[in-house]
Amino acid sequence: MSYSSIFRSRMKAKGANSYDRKMYNATRSFERWFNQSLARELVAIDNIEQYAVFQDHSQSNNKELSDDKYMITENKSNVKVGSVVNWRDSNWLVFTEEHKTIPTHKQTKVKESNHRIKWMIGDKVCNHGVGHHAYIQNQTLYTLGVSTSGHHGWIVDAKMMMYLQDNEETRNIKIGQRIFIGGAVYQIMFKDYVSRSGLINYLLEQDMINPSRDNIELEIADYYTALEDDFDDEIDGSNKEIVIRGSETAKIGSTNTFSAVVYDNGIETPEDITEWVVGDSEGVASVIGQTVKDITVRIESNFQKVGSVISIIGKTSDGAIGSKSVRIISPY
Template identity: 25%
Template sequence: MLELYRKRLKTSGNYMGEALKKQSDMIMDNTFTRDIAYRKCYIDNQPVDAKYIVHTYYSISKDAVDYHLQFRPGVHYPIGTFVDIPDDVGMYNRWLIVGRSDEPQFVKYNVLKCNWTFKWIVNGVIHECLGVLRSRSSYNAGVWHDYYTTTPENQTQFIVPTNEHTQTIDYNMRFLISDNKINPIAWEVSKREDTFPVGITKITLKQDLFNPNMDNKELMIADYYKNKVLEDSSEKVEYEITYSGKPNLKVGGSYKTYSIPNIDFCSWKITGIDTKNYQVITPYDSNQIKIKIIKDYNLIGSVFTLSAYKGDTLLDAIDIEVISI
């Protein structure tokens, strides 16, 4: 009789604390929708019950604040999960889980509202991901001066879930993050963190100059035209322009030689770049040309065409990109 009584008591828990926790979980679950903080949320288009809890308030002198999200007892989701939460008028907004508390009961998640769609290009493939744009304190005038140049000096940060797309983001990669489609602001990745906590990736950026020769402001994708120079064709041709290394020319660099083997003489034509922006040397009665780009950093990313002719017959043509030193 006593043993049966003990077994009956243990159905609620092996000790008093466990029994109280189970009772609290049961009360929380049964009264969950009666709270004013209750929201019918969606995760991966599936309805999820949650409580949207305010624990701090927004100020224009600070960054956007996080809010707490509490699910029913025993329901958990990993950091980096998107959650659709309705606002006070029932309009759904997408939020990102960026943290989780370690409370013994009624675990709460930190969520931030997604406020920007980030776009970038890797190996010709365009990636995009919704995320959270964060401000960073920058105690300077916004520009840096040295003896030779003046460059913008500012920084910002964004948070995205860690996945197969965001893992392609690397150092020195550039982004266009701006609400100005006329003169957009460009940024370059200077720091990447993906373990604090695991599930989200924090990207820190420093301001860079917008380059119309490389950046697409209509699509708001930086370096969109960077790899537009075609690779050399693998097909065998009778005449082909040859050079050392890659065909690119460095802005302000030295002369680079281009030639057509298997022919004694040819004429050359350069199109797509103003004549004032380059210098050439063409040895008399030869198959060579030497080209040098002037020191004008606005030319970085521009592409021009070098063509070789025998009389009126085109022998070969290549695209040449102007790159930084």
Template identity: 65%
Template sequence: MSFSTTFRKRMKHKGNSLYERRFNDAKRSFDEWFENTLDREEVVIDGVKQWAVLQDQSQSNNKELSDDKYIITENKSNIEVGSYVNWRDASWMVFTDEYKTIPTHKQAKIKETNHTIKWMVGDKICGKGKGYDAYIQNQTLYTLGISTSGNNAWIVNAKMMMYLPDNEETRAVKLGQRVIIGGAIFQIMFKDYVSRRGIINYLLEQDFYAEDRDNLELGIADYYPAINGEDAEDNPVGDDREVVIDGVEKARIGSTYTFKAGVFHNGEKLSDTISEWTIADTEDVATIVEQDNEKVTIRIVSNFQKVGSVITIIAKTEDGVIGSKPVNIVSPY
């Protein structure tokens, strides 16, 4: 073999261009680190056993609301937003992935699931009889948390935000469907599978327990009608009106923004007003500064680690018409 042939083979292995050579050097550096780092452990991602590196996030970033982690895998990994990660006998869900400028590996943020949600699909339990691990977030503190009953009485009206992986069964969940969380009944008022690719988030509102319909022991609402071949009660939510929210699509960290909402029917604005504002915010990115029946003002935390996060602004009329607007969190520069 001639010297020129040997040289060309060696250069092809290192890379045919300066970029390729530098990328290959970075990839070899990552591979060496990945193979030897102390926080490398075996996990199962969507049923596939593989190696991953798990790193702590500072709990001060989310006011210690959850023990979130970073997960780092090789590029060949099947990990994506909405994936389940089984690690140390616990179930975690992938919420955000990071687009690497130098794609030597994959990196994402995960949250530990905190509840198993079950509902009936025909006479069978969803998720092949096991239900779905979900991340549930109490939203009552982000809203007024109350609704009217009768002329003058006020009743507690708790809100929850539920996050599930986006698949055929979870997309088929209807508005008005009821689920059980912590022994309480909640009704699905709104669902959004656009804001976060791979995850569906549902806004839930507290409902009443029905002994002849709900099975608290199994944790399944409308269980008895399903096993008896009956249709669940029709709980329509909203109508042909729509709530349109006007405001920025990208919010810079450290800044304050105002969003306005109006209620429309066939393109004509109505006199209906907003009774509640909610922020779907899993990473404690935004706080409500001011709100009324037309607008809400929010402040984005000044923290570069929040860049790439997604929040959803949700507005609801008193009689249950809901609209939403996803907002991407970006750098101030």
């Protein structure tokens, strides 16, 4: 083989053109950093062992809602939004995946699972008896935290937002189903598996514990009546449709108003919204005003929040619910 042939062969190995050669060098540079990083540790991502690098995420950027981390993996990693990561004997859920402009590796944001949820599927406990890892956040701060109940006036009514990996079992959780969280029982009001592909988020409303139905020791709701229950995806007010109007995107640093229109059998009604909830796992939105017709939120001016997703949820007095997903974008 001639010298020129050897030279061309070596150049092709590093890239046939200028872009490929720069990409090759950038990838080699990442591999050297990744293999030598002190933060590189062996983890299991969806039960597959591999190495990953973890970096701290400033809690001030998350209103100290959770101890988030950035996780960096090689491109060959199976990681995706919704993956469960076992790291240092703790389990973490992957919430966001950054789309790299120079794709030398994968970078995701993970949140530590703060609860394991169990429910009955027939006469068995879900996920072979061990339940599913969840990230749960109190949503009472984002709503009035009260609801009306008959003639008894205003009562405390805590809300929770729960995130679970999107899989066959979690998709089959029904509206109206009850689960235990931290010694209390909550009822599923709303679920969304579209706005954050790979994760399902559920809005939950506090319910009463019933010892004749619920196994308090195991923290499994409807444990004693699982074979009898037939949860339905319909709730009171199911003939109604609530349309949340407003932009599907919100720029960081902006103020946005979302309004609601209630339809009954396709006909617009003057009915009011009795509760607003902002599903906000990233701590990016602040409620600055709300009425029975609309809600106004301010988006934090922080470029690290670009790509976050919030949910605007409105509820009527008879339980009908409508929602809109809003993606946070750059102002430019």
